[in-house]
Every structure is written in C-alpha cells, then in structure tokens.
Amino acid sequence: MSQGADPATPPRDRATDAASEGKAPRTERGRRTMRAILDAAALEFGERGFHDASISGITRRAGVALGSFYTYFDTKDAVFRALVRDISDQVRDHVAPAIRAAPDQLAAEQAGLREFIGFVRGHKELYRIIDESEFVDPESFRLHYATTAERIAGRLKDAATRGEIRADVSEVHAWALMGINVFLGLRYGVWGEDRTPEDIAETIADMLATGISPR
Numbered sequence: 001m002s003q004g005a006d007p008a009t010p011p012r013d014r015a016t017d018a019a020s021e022g023k024a025p026r027t028e029r030g031r032r033t034m035r036a037i038l039d040a041a042a043l044e045f046g047e048r049g050f051h052d053a054s055i056s057g058i059t060r061r062a063g064v065a066l067g068s069f070y071t072y073f074d075t076k077d078a079v080f081r082a083l084v085r086d087i088s089d090q091v092r093d094h095v096a097p098a099i100r101a102a103p104d105q106l107a108a109e110q111a112g113l114r115e116f117i118g119f120v121r122g123h124k125e126l127y128r129i130i131d132e133s134e135f136v137d138p139e140s141f142r143l144h145y146a147t148t149a150e151r152i153a154g155r156l157k158d159a160a161t162r163g164e165i166r167a168d169v170s171e172v173h174a175w176a177l178m179g180i181n182v183f184l185g186l187r188y189g190v191w192g193e194d195r196t197p198e199d200i201a202e203t204i205a206d207m208l209a210t211g212i213s214p215r
Helices: 014-018 028-052 055-062 066-072 076-101 105-122 125-136 138-161 171-191 197-210
Strands: none
Touching: 028 055, 028 066, 028 076, 028 125, 055 066, 055 076, 076 105, 076 125, 076 138, 105 138, 105 171, 105 197, 125 138, 125 171, 138 171, 171 197
16 A cells, blocks of 8 residues: 555566465466456455455456466465465566656655555555455565565665765655555545545655745
8 A cells, every 4th residue: 555666676577476375376367367366356355355355256357267266275264365465566566667766865755655545546455455454364464564664664765875864864764655545545546536636746745855844
C-alpha cells in the first residue's frame, strides 16, 4: 500500500515470485495465467474480504479452470499471502520510474507521492487487503511495511550522502514519511478525490523542505 522504490533494483517477475513453493510458472502462458489469478484475487478479496472470498470466485473472475488455481497455489491463504507481496511490488514498480527521473531527493519524494496516490485511485481495494492481512497473516502485514520503510530509508541515506537532504536522516524519518504517504493515499485515493495528486504532493514537498513553523 505504501510507496517505496529502490532505483537500483529492476522489477522482478512478480508472477514467478508469488507462487506457492515449488509451483512457480515455467512458461509465458503460465505467467499470464498466474497474473490473471492474482488480479482476480485482488478483486475478490477487495470486494468480499478474506473470509467471504472463495477460490471458485477467484477462478471465475480470472476465467480459468479451478485446477489452474492449484497449479500455482495450495490454498486460499497462500494466494492471499502472495497477493500482499504482489501489491507491494506493484506499488514499488509503479512509483520507481518517477523517483528515478527526479532531479533531487525532495523532488523524488514529491513524484513518488503523486504517483502513489494516482495508483491508489485505480486500485482502491489494496487498502482493504493490506489492512486485513494484519489479522489473516500478520507476518505479511509486517513485512509489507518493514520492507517499504527499508527502501525509503535507503534512498534517504543515499540522498544525505549526496548532500541533498540533512545528514542525520534515520529509520524514524523513513517510517514517518511512509506514514504520511499511507494516510494521504487513504484520504485522497480511497475516501475522496477532491484534490489532485499533484497538488497534494506539492503541499507535502513544501512541508518537507520548510517544515510547519511560521514563516
């Protein structure tokens, strides 16, 4: 749900990574089938929640046979865990180009937030899925945020080394920045769209640059 990107890391094959152990697709057709299952699972879990969602509902939405599901996933829990990882990767891969293209770190954070809110508006179900993972699979929930914060911390430290931001940035700053992004995505991506992503990102970029003290 939250955004973070390591500009030096190329996108992985999410379909291959997401399968249950020993069930990774080996062909392009298999990867397409698994992608369809994950996309359908996002809609099924997003609309119905984990407990009311069903494997048959996922395969119906994906337009694949029930047996195709078990080719790649052992259980409903397994596809849910895979989906949480997949959502994290989708967000990362979506915002990464904008972050890489920015001229400096403050501009990168502005671009990343703008792209994140835009992504959320097209994938509103992701908040329900990530929030529910806290109870369905707490380790996936924790890993989602921990890995995102780690990526943010890494790029902040790199920027500090380049002299673009303050030298004492830490994990605290990374988690705070991630929290800003998460709740702005909820407010302006899921609950309402009454301000543009550009306007929101510009406001936060100004806050990061100048703080909230009187001018």
